Amino acid sequence: MGLTSKVVLAVVAASAVALFAATVWLWPRLARRSAAAVTGRVGLLLATQLMLFASVGLAANNAFLFYGSWADLFGQKQELGVVSDHTDGGPGSRNMTRIGTQRPDVPGGGVPTAGGRIDKVVVSGRLSGIESPAYVYLPPEYFRSEYAKRTFPAVVVLTGYPGTAENLLKGLRYPQTAHERVKAGKAQPMILVMLRPTVAPPRDTECVDIPKGPQTETFFAKDLPEAISQSYRVGKQARNWGIIGNSTGGYCALKIGLHHPDRYAASAGLSAYYKAAEDPTTGDLFHGRQELRDRADLMWTLENRPPSGGSFLVTTSRQGEGNLRSTMRFIDKVKAPAQVSSIVLDSGGHNFTTWRREIPPALEWLSGRLSAQ
Incomplete structure (x- = not known):
């Protein structure tokens, strides 16, 4: 069990x-x-x-949902069996393989045209060499005949550390929330690509390219969008892509968006921090290279690099979060042509309850900044 x-x-x-x-x-x-x-x-x-x-x-x-399985609890890596689809027109490129599907927990979830579909996939990074499992939520519109020739915006959704991708389905309910926002007329249909930033478990790579180690930033900035665009009807321009995450995933989302505005037009960090952690879970991320440490510091980047484009959303609370002061500093440092928005709750801790309050408006914010074409 x-x-x-x-x-x-x-x-x-x-x-x-x-x-x-x-x-x-x-x-x-x-x-x-x-x-x-x-x-x-x-x-x-x-x-x-x-x-x-x-x-x-x-x-x-x-x-x-801190841990999704016994193997996750005890730090054991789970190897995934890979079954390629060749006959039904489903995803199947050299960069991504679908290994299963499941119904979303929404009304009509058993019928794709009513509830959409969730694919479980394995993404193989062409440039990074990283292989990572993920869930891809396809909205009902993706399967309807009137949308057959339409591309969809995509949003990469990241957990915290050491969370599991299942957290995004069960605990944070991203597919259900996206479905509800579309039905309410608050958001456009979007494809969600859900995974954890821990692509080299159990190590926390903080989404950086580690010298002689995992090239995590390359995976999220280049490999993942390429693989998804090849396998689904998703545009390849920055305006077609957003990224969101909580905690470590929030830091990763902001960092990837800040460094790669040519890939992600909108980035949202829920309860994010703004500088790469360095502790026993990360190991030596920078190998003594100060320029890499500086690059992983979002405040340093905003202060010392030319302003980039893109839109950023950050969240915090006046009571319960430890990132209030640093979030206000981040907001002050974002300069045009970039844009910044915020959600500041009166109270809310660093937990799923708080993030579930922030996800609906965050998805609406992302929807308003992404294009289907």
Whole structure:
């Protein structure tokens, strides 16, 4: 059974209750001072505490989807089997392979023309050499005859670290929100390309090109848009592409958009930070090269590089977020021809609850800055 299974949570919670009841029932019998009695008391207490903590941990993980599987929890890389499609006209280029499909959790999700479709794919970077799984949400309009000759704008959606792509489907509900915004007339139909920025797990590459290491920036700036454009009806111009993410994914989105306005016209960072982290999870990102460290600092880039184009959206809150001051600095430093917008909540922490409040207006903002042609 999977880590996020409700059955697993129920079994662990029931075990905690049973152990608590057993402790209360057996405690009088274990009140003696013998070695066996002491060992029994210690064992019951430890087992009860362990099940209690496991129950709380599983409940929290199910709510916020920090980890999507046991392998993800224990830092094990999961190798994906690859099955190529050759007969149904589906995605199948040398840069991307579809390995499965699933129905979106929306009304009519079983019929593509009503609810759209989610493809599970593997993207193989031609320039970076990186291979990464992703989910591609295709809106219902993609399958309707009146849109058969139309291209669609695409938005790359990134998780935080060490999140999983499933977080974007289950916890943050991007496909459902996009579907609702279109039905409400608030946004245009867009293709969502959902994945985590951790393309070389378990290492956090901070979306930079590491000397003699993973070329993550190249993957997101060049390989990913190329692969998607070859496989789906997506335009190849910057005005056709946006990128959004939360936390580490938010930093990545802003960084990629700032450095590559020729590829992404709009970039949104939810609860983003503005300088590459350097800690045990990242390893040595820059190999002593200060120019690379500076380039990964968004404030330094805004201060020292000529203004670039593109539109940026940043989010924070007056209470609960630690990035309020740095977000205000980022806003002040963005100069024309670039444009910057913001969402500032009165309160909201660094969590899924806050991001679910920001995603609907963020998707509307992206929709208003992207073109289908």
